[in-house]
Amino acid sequence: MVCAIQIYEKPELSNPVLIEGLxxxxxxxNISALHLIHELDAKLFAEITSSSFQDLAVTxxxxxxxxxxxxxxxxxxxxxxxxxxxxxxxxxxxTTFGQYELCGRVLDxxxxxxxxxxxxxxxxxxxxxxxxxxxxxxxxxxxTLKTPLNLGAKIMVGQIFGIAGITIGLAKLRNxxxxxxxxxxxxxxxxxxxxxxxxxxxxxxxxxxxxLTRLDLAAxxxxxxxxxxxxxxxxxxxxxxxxPFRWFV
Amino acid sequence: MVCAIQIYEKPELSNPVLIEGLxxxxxxxNISALHLIHELDAKLFAEITSSSFQDLAVTxxxxxxxxxxxxxxxxxxxxxxxxxxxxxxxxxxxTTFGQYELCGRVLDxxxxxxxxxxxxxxxxxxxxxxxxxxxxxxxxxxxTLKTPLNLGAKIMVGQIFGIAGITIGLAKLRNxxxxxxxxxxxxxxxxxxxxxxxxxxxxxxxxxxxxLTRLDLAAxxxxxxxxxxxxxxxxxxxxxxxxPFRWFV
Amino acid sequence: MVCAIQIYEKPELSNPVLIEGLxxxxxxxNISALHLIHELDAKLFAEITSSSFQDLAVTxxxxxxxxxxxxxxxxxxxxxxxxxxxxxxxxxxxTTFGQYELCGRVLDxxxxxxxxxxxxxxxxxxxxxxxxxxxxxxxxxxxTLKTPLNLGAKIMVGQIFGIAGITIGLAKLRNxxxxxxxxxxxxxxxxxxxxxxxxxxxxxxxxxxxxLTRLDLAAxxxxxxxxxxxxxxxxxxxxxxxxPFRWFV
Amino acid sequence: MVCAIQIYEKPELSNPVLIEGLxxxxxxxNISALHLIHELDAKLFAEITSSSFQDLAVTxxxxxxxxxxxxxxxxxxxxxxxxxxxxxxxxxxxTTFGQYELCGRVLDxxxxxxxxxxxxxxxxxxxxxxxxxxxxxxxxxxxTLKTPLNLGAKIMVGQIFGIAGITIGLAKLRNxxxxxxxxxxxxxxxxxxxxxxxxxxxxxxxxxxxxLTRLDLAAxxxxxxxxxxxxxxxxxxxxxxxxPFRWFV
Numbered sequence: 001m002v003c004a005i006q007i008y009e010k011p012e013l014s015n016p017v018l019i020e021g022l023x024x025x026x027x028x029x030n031i032s033a034l035h036l037i038h039e040l041d042a043k044l045f046a047e048i049t050s051s052s053f054q055d056l057a058v059t060x061x062x063x064x065x066x067x068x069x070x071x072x073x074x075x076x077x078x079x080x081x082x083x084x085x086x087x088x089x090x091x092x093x094x095t096t097f098g099q100y101e102l103c104g105r106v107l108d109x110x111x112x113x114x115x116x117x118x119x120x121x122x123x124x125x126x127x128x129x130x131x132x133x134x135x136x137x138x139x140x141x142x143x144t145l146k147t148p149l150n151l152g153a154k155i156m157v158g159q160i161f162g163i164a165g166i167t168i169g170l171a172k173l174r175n176x177x178x179x180x181x182x183x184x185x186x187x188x189x190x191x192x193x194x195x196x197x198x199x200x201x202x203x204x205x206x207x208x209x210x211x212l213t214r215l216d217l218a219a220x221x222x223x224x225x226x227x228x229x230x231x232x233x234x235x236x237x238x239x240x241x242x243x244p245f246r247w248f249v
Numbered sequence: 250m251v252c253a254i255q256i257y258e259k260p261e262l263s264n265p266v267l268i269e270g271l272x273x274x275x276x277x278x279n280i281s282a283l284h285l286i287h288e289l290d291a292k293l294f295a296e297i298t299s300s301s302f303q304d305l306a307v308t309x310x311x312x313x314x315x316x317x318x319x320x321x322x323x324x325x326x327x328x329x330x331x332x333x334x335x336x337x338x339x340x341x342x343x344t345t346f347g348q349y350e351l352c353g354r355v356l357d358x359x360x361x362x363x364x365x366x367x368x369x370x371x372x373x374x375x376x377x378x379x380x381x382x383x384x385x386x387x388x389x390x391x392x393t394l395k396t397p398l399n400l401g402a403k404i405m406v407g408q409i410f411g412i413a414g415i416t417i418g419l420a421k422l423r424n425x426x427x428x429x430x431x432x433x434x435x436x437x438x439x440x441x442x443x444x445x446x447x448x449x450x451x452x453x454x455x456x457x458x459x460x461l462t463r464l465d466l467a468a469x470x471x472x473x474x475x476x477x478x479x480x481x482x483x484x485x486x487x488x489x490x491x492x493p494f495r496w497f498v
Numbered sequence: 499m500v501c502a503i504q505i506y507e508k509p510e511l512s513n514p515v516l517i518e519g520l521x522x523x524x525x526x527x528n529i530s531a532l533h534l535i536h537e538l539d540a541k542l543f544a545e546i547t548s549s550s551f552q553d554l555a556v557t558x559x560x561x562x563x564x565x566x567x568x569x570x571x572x573x574x575x576x577x578x579x580x581x582x583x584x585x586x587x588x589x590x591x592x593t594t595f596g597q598y599e600l601c602g603r604v605l606d607x608x609x610x611x612x613x614x615x616x617x618x619x620x621x622x623x624x625x626x627x628x629x630x631x632x633x634x635x636x637x638x639x640x641x642t643l644k645t646p647l648n649l650g651a652k653i654m655v656g657q658i659f660g661i662a663g664i665t666i667g668l669a670k671l672r673n674x675x676x677x678x679x680x681x682x683x684x685x686x687x688x689x690x691x692x693x694x695x696x697x698x699x700x701x702x703x704x705x706x707x708x709x710l711t712r713l714d715l716a717a718x719x720x721x722x723x724x725x726x727x728x729x730x731x732x733x734x735x736x737x738x739x740x741x742p743f744r745w746f747v
Numbered sequence: 748m749v750c751a752i753q754i755y756e757k758p759e760l761s762n763p764v765l766i767e768g769l770x771x772x773x774x775x776x777n778i779s780a781l782h783l784i785h786e787l788d789a790k791l792f793a794e795i796t797s798s799s800f801q802d803l804a805v806t807x808x809x810x811x812x813x814x815x816x817x818x819x820x821x822x823x824x825x826x827x828x829x830x831x832x833x834x835x836x837x838x839x840x841x842t843t844f845g846q847y848e849l850c851g852r853v854l855d856x857x858x859x860x861x862x863x864x865x866x867x868x869x870x871x872x873x874x875x876x877x878x879x880x881x882x883x884x885x886x887x888x889x890x891t892l893k894t895p896l897n898l899g900a901k902i903m904v905g906q907i908f909g910i911a912g913i914t915i916g917l918a919k920l921r922n923x924x925x926x927x928x929x930x931x932x933x934x935x936x937x938x939x940x941x942x943x944x945x946x947x948x949x950x951x952x953x954x955x956x957x958x959l960t961r962l963d964l965a966a967x968x969x970x971x972x973x974x975x976x977x978x979x980x981x982x983x984x985x986x987x988x989x990x991p992f993r994w995f996v
Contacts, residue, residue, distance in 0.1 A: 502917075547917065551847075553847065553910075553913045554913065555907045556907070557903045560889060560892075561889070561892045562885070562889055563885045563886065563907070565913065566916070567920075728906060
């Protein structure tokens with residue numbers, strides 16, 4: 001299967017922007033996407049599972065279950081902003097193979113819905129950060145780069161890991177425009193402040209009026225979800241559970 | 250190939266329940282499934298091999314061989330109980346990729362036979378257990394959860410690893426109902442007592458009259474089979490044999 | 499691609515026996531197959547490469563190259579023996595996935611040529627061996643097992659690793675007959691004596707008159723080939739070269 | 748996807764030679780290919796991305812991005828030389844599976860364009876090298892081997908790792924002619940001197956008049972690109988970042 005996509009609805013969107021918000025450094029993207037979904041009351045239209053996700057389920061407080069999943073939400077513009085596709089999830093894929101596959105499938109679907117513009121979010125790991133964390137940026141091309149620069153971002157120097165990075169690469173190959181907003185963070189906890197900077201820039205670009213006061217809630221919920229999957233913990237512990245025979249005595 | 254399925258018969262079943270019984274923590278599911286197959290004289294109708302299983306064969310006492318395999322049995326209700334599909338095997342897949350593939354293929358076949366309800370069994374690892382081990386549960390949805398709660402299970406809090414977990418996740422995505430019964434076990438040996446609890450709840454739900462006195466036999470046989478595959482042993486030993494060149498000098 | 503098969507000829511064979519002779523413990527199978535190919539002047543009819551083989555080429559003395567490959571040879575009976583397909587190669591696949599894929603493809607082709615009977619060869623690792631190493635056996639079924647028992651083999655107890663093992667398993671699932679001849683060996687060098695025992699039993703069964711005096715040559719050549727691929731060496735050295743970045747500084 | 752190829756143009760070439768120039772030992776091939784592309788003003792006609800490449804993007808100095816990619820360029824002969832296809836890239840695949848897949852796809856495309864002759868370049872790691880590093884060679888067959896021998900190369904003894912090696916192997920299986928030029932290098936830095944030897948022999952064979960004075964520029968650029976991908980660094984550092992959870996806290 002690699003990726004299995006369940007499409008609940010194919011929304012008619014006008015030139016939508018795809019916003020990538022999977023868990024990563026400082027969980028900047030993940031918090032931001034979750035907050036946007038809540039604030040905009042964005043609508044779930046597709047779910048993706050992948051054989052490159054963890055093979056487990058976690059329980060919710062009430063005995064329901066949560067599985068490793070990626071989701072696509074859409075938001076139709078109300079007030080002159082742009083239509084959005086929000087790519088949210090509780091995991092990235094565990095292998096590079098799975099990452100490319102996942103990204104390719106999401107881009108396929110986004111393009112089918114008319115998307116030609118992508119913004120990926122992320123954290124930029126620093127030993128120390130300032131009170132108002134700086135935003136860095138990179139883009140598929142220098143023309144597209146002007147946009148994040150105009151939003152106050154500095155030019156990123158370094159590597160952009162994971163989905164945030166390969167999305168830019170695959171976008172370029174598909175002749176799509178994309179830029180990445182990467183906010184300074186120590187990356188050691190779900191960083192609401194970094195997410196605030198990302199969202200401030202993002203909503204300015206998208207012409208969205210979004211209340212950022214409840215960002216702490218999104219950060220708290222993100223922490224809870226990712227803890228339940230064991231994705232926030234010590235490197236040492238991880239190793240043990242990754243053993244292929246972990247379910248045996 | 251990934252998964253190769255040999256289907257010997259396509260039974261006509263009435264709204265069957267799929268019961269997952271692969272080896273896992275405390276071998277609770279595996280013992281339970283084996284016992285059910287014996288007691289109900291369930292009929293083998295499909296066998297699955299996967300390129301994500303171990304690449305070996307083990308000998309039986311008489312010089313025959315046993316290979317890593319999953320099997321599907323069916324049981325037609327005789328006395329007002331429900332038709333069953335029992336998913337038995339001597340291994341889970343060795344990689345998450347293989348796990349999802351395996352689970353997806355079994356669900357495909359089960360759905361083709363009209364199955365819309367799944368029960369996964371397993372152990373819930375605890376340092377210590379009581380004389381009558383407690384059952385924990387989780388489900389695809391809160392409505393379905395009522396059933397195991399009514400059977401005396403408590404709400405599970407934590408991660409459900411392997412097939413027992415991803416089956417719940419994939420079931421949800423396919424709009425199927427599923428719950429998991431996870432019995433306390435130290436997980437260090439094939440735990441007949443834990444299996445007894447699982448089967449007591451399961452047979453009550455399924456309205457099956459099943460003799461549980463010979464459960465020790467199923468536990469013993471399970472131990473023998475899994476030992477022959479080297480699946481019950483020290484972590485240290487495993488490492489050595491997983492070397493890709495293990496067959497060379 | 500996984501496996502790419504180049505078929506040079508589709509020989510018309512009468513109820514042929516497939517003999518598996520890939521490198522493994524003590525290189526018993528590999529030496530035996532090579533010797534048979536030479537003595538019978540068997541004809542190469544197919545070559546298989548796999549993306550699960552090592553990604554390298556090795557040079558021959560004269561500047562030619564040798565790549566990781568599997569080959570199929572055929573031999574038409576001259577004197578009342580049976581037609582043969584000999585499965586020879588300088589490697590097994592590096593992953594279980596690759597092993598199953600490789601085995602499945604070879605069985606597909608063998609079945610297409612009318613083969614319903616398979617013999618896999620191998621070493622059975624012992625700390626010490628006697629002057630005339632004992633042969634052990636296992637089979638898909640107890641009826642087929644009688645044959646190797648009649649040839650003087652004892653019943654094998656334990657695991658049969660790699661292609662020799664999974665071939666038995668996949669054969670069973672395909673309703674083919676197969677048995678395995680596994681000869682005692684310390685497994686620390688290409689063991690001509692063990693190969694002699696395997697070939698003595700094999701040629702008796704196949705009613706082949708084969709000169710075994712030049713077996714040392716086959717053992718020597720086997721050693722040279724596998725050394726050139728680095729498959730006979732210290733565990734420690736292997737690790738270094740398996741690093742995915744081994745070609746970088 | 749495994750490999751995704753974007754073909755911008757299908758050039759009409761006359762019996763072209765494919766030159767493999769991916770990063771490897773001493774970056775000999777990579778520097779040589781880059782220099783040829785610049786000097787010949789070769790034209791990019793296809794780009795390949797693979798799910799076996801690293802899952803990241805790196806930034807360029809100006810805020811653009813560079814992704815792991817392979818590229819194919821062509822050069823039409825002007826002065827009696829042969830038409831060329833140059834296979835350039837900033838990475839090889841990270842897994843043997845990916846390597847075979849990548850190589851297979853490039854050979855498919857090259858053959859479609861009429862190519863039947865391949866030259867792979869590389870470094871031959873030595874503890875010490877002389878001022879004018881020696882070239883070694885290997886070939887698909889002894890007839891083809893005469894060519895590099897006539898260019899002053901000695902017969903290579905050993906293993907040819909990665910794409911340079913498997914290309915020879917797959918070429919042989921496809922009935923193509925191929926030889927490998929491997930230049931002595933300590934392999935600890937992008938080795939312009941080794942590249943100079945490779946190019947001197949190569950351009951003599953191809954009857955190309957190419958200025959080699961600016962080779963240092965190609966070496967410098969190669970160093971910069973591969974450093975940005977983190978491919979020139981300490982083994983220890985690599986390990987850390989390859990952790991599947993590297994993007995989490």
